[in-house]
Amino acid sequence: MSQVVGLRYAKALVNEAYNQKNGTEIIDSFLTLVEQIEANEKLDVLLRNVTVRANQKLSVLQPIMAALAAPQLVNNFISVLAQNGRFSALASIAKAVRNLRDQREGVQEVTLTGADAFKDAEQVSVQEKFAKALGRKVRLKVQVDPALLGGLKAQLGSTVFDGSLSGRMHRMRTELMKE
Numbered sequence: 001m002s003q004v005v006g007l008r009y010a011k012a013l014v015n016e017a018y019n020q021k022n023g024t025e026i027i028d029s030f031l032t033l034v035e036q037i038e039a040n041e042k043l044d045v046l047l048r049n050v051t052v053r054a055n056q057k058l059s060v061l062q063p064i065m066a067a068l069a070a071p072q073l074v075n076n077f078i079s080v081l082a083q084n085g086r087f088s089a090l091a092s093i094a095k096a097v098r099n100l101r102d103q104r105e106g107v108q109e110v111t112l113t114g115a116d117a118f119k120d121a122e123q124v125s126v127q128e129k130f131a132k133a134l135g136r137k138v139r140l141k142v143q144v145d146p147a148l149l150g151g152l153k154a155q156l157g158s159t160v161f162d163g164s165l166s167g168r169m170h171r172m173r174t175e176l177m178k179e
Helices: 002-019 023-039 041-048 054-067 072-083 087-105 120-134 165-178
Strands: 107-114 137-144 152-156 159-162
Touching: 002 023, 002 072, 002 087, 023 041, 023 054, 023 072, 023 087, 041 054, 041 087, 054 072, 072 087, 087 107, 107 120, 120 137, 120 152
Parallel strands: 107 137
Antiparallel strands: 107 152, 152 159
């Protein structure tokens, strides 16, 4: 349910943002505000609390939005979320906004997971290779998982390319068990 609500609100924000000349700035401002909210556990809990009135939530958020110099559309959108009691869907809305922005701007997110941290040069190289192979811009999201033992794993949407040592060992074990 939250994903459906999130997508509906995200479409409204993204469509209205791109109808204005500073659409990318509006989207970035909204996502920065969401990051600020999610980083503050007490604020996040307050906004999700259904017993706290919308005007109280907005009075807490106003100084944050002012400090971020949030565009008027973001302020209005946050007000609508407060009035409709939709802060519980904020993470879902933000995820959908990122996806819709990426679709409009031709960006593919690639999640790269390795056993060790990647050097900056390695990240740039991998990002360039994926961009060339996909024929579009790539946003690289890097994660570290020591359980991979070595190699790396790349995820594009729902497709996973597993070149990790642990993945190879798992495939080898599966093949051996078949025989």
